[in-house]
Amino acid sequence: MRAVLLTGHGGHECLDVRDDVAVPAIGDGDVLVRVAAAAVNNTDVNTRVGWYSGGGWTGSFEFPRIQGIDACGYVAAVGAGVSAARIGERVLVEPCWREQGAPLSSARFFGSEVDGAFAEFAVLPSRHAHAIRSTLSDVELASFPCSYSTAENMLCRSDVQHGDRVLVTGASGGVGSASVQLAAARGAVVHAVAAASKHDEVAALGAARCIDRSASLVDECGVDSYDVVIDVVGGESWPALLAVLRPGGRYAVAGAIAGPIVSLDLRTLYLKDQRLLGCTVLDDGVFASLVQRIEGGQVRPAVAATFPLERIVDAQELFLAKTHVGKIVLTVG
Numbered sequence: 478m479r480a481v482l483l484t485g486h487g488g489h490e491c492l493d494v495r496d497d498v499a500v501p502a503i504g505d506g507d508v509l510v511r512v513a514a515a516a517v518n519n520t521d522v523n524t525r526v527g528w529y530s531g532g533g534w535t536g537s538f539e540f541p542r543i544q545g546i547d548a549c550g551y552v553a554a555v556g557a558g559v560s561a562a563r564i565g566e567r568v569l570v571e572p573c574w575r576e577q578g579a580p581l582s583s584a585r586f587f588g589s590e591v592d593g594a595f596a597e598f599a600v601l602p603s604r605h606a607h608a609i610r611s612t613l614s615d616v617e618l619a620s621f622p623c624s625y626s627t628a629e630n631m632l633c634r635s636d637v638q639h640g641d642r643v644l645v646t647g648a649s650g651g652v653g654s655a656s657v658q659l660a661a662a663r664g665a666v667v668h669a670v671a672a673a674s675k676h677d678e679v680a681a682l683g684a685a686r687c688i689d690r691s692a693s694l695v696d697e698c699g700v701d702s703y704d705v706v707i708d709v710v711g712g713e714s715w716p717a718l719l720a721v722l723r724p725g726g727r728y729a730v731a732g733a734i735a736g737p738i739v740s741l742d743l744r745t746l747y748l749k750d751q752r753l754l755g756c757t758v759l760d761d762g763v764f765a766s767l768v769q770r771i772e773g774g775q776v777r778p779a780v781a782a783t784f785p786l787e788r789i790v791d792a793q794e795l796f797l798a799k800t801h802v803g804k805i806v807l808t809v810g
Contacts, residue, residue, distance in 0.1 A: 480596035486527035514619035515594035516547035545594030617778035624651030639664030715739035779803025
């Protein structure tokens with residue numbers, strides 16, 4: 478089959494587009510999915526350059542690896558114990574694999590600890606292939622799994638409710654744009670931080686107010702202004718996020734695109750009784766909830782560009798330029 482192999486940590490020379498990769502074997506309880514489309518994410522680049530300690534999301538990492546955490550495709554074959562009626566189903570692949578109720582440490586991630594979507598076929602446990610009924614295209618559906626489930630997980634853990642004032646950083650990116658939509662769908666009042674050139678597009682996703690990413694949040698918004706902060710940015714300006722978060726507020730993070738090392742004044746945290754929530758492993762039911770929201774039309778895809786699989790380097794270069802809003806998707810099947 479055609480696939481992109483990550484052969485080591487480094488530059489784009491580590492992405493090897495091949496036509497002779499073996500189709501993965503199906504085990505008991507598995508399905509073989511013919512991948513139709515797969516989206517590009519920060520995690521693909523972070524893993525390639527060796528940004529994570531240990532190499533992958535959860536530590537150890539083996540080469541060669543087929544990356545790609547986002548996939549929309551069709552069930553092509555099933556293993557023992559899986560109904561043959563599933564063959565032909567259009568599915569979204571849940572990016573985080575964990576038995577219900579199992580420890581967070583047991584999670585594996587599609588395209589990181591196991592081979593992923595940058596290939597014509599992928600094998601996965603049947604329970605993580607979620608049937609999807611939608612008029613959206615394969616490319617549009619492939620934009621959802623990782624970014625939108627990450628956003629949904631952050632909003633669930635931080636208990637965003639109708640009427641909450643929510644600040645979303647990195648609002649033009651995949652997780653940020655998903656967070657804007659999903660928070661607005663809950664009836665929250667969403668303020669979004671993004672480059673000024675992207676404000677119109679972010680506002681169209683449901684942001685009540687857009688704030689330039691170079692502005693002082695304290696000056697623009699005032700202290701104690703938000704019930705929840707949804708962050709994927711981090712970096713030097715991070716202390717302002719707790720300053721504008723109210724006493725008793727909730728801060729959820731699932732990224733650090735401006736830098737992973739931040740300065741925390743513990744007096745702010747404990748004197749304001751704030752909660753800090755790290756969000757990577759999906760809680761039980763989060764992905765199924767996302768599928769229902771997609772089928773119900775509560776969120777819409779934000780696809781900035783598409784490329785064929787063999788142009789993965791071009792796709793990643795555009796992704797790294799950060800001039801887009803939403804997701805960049807690779808067509809595979």
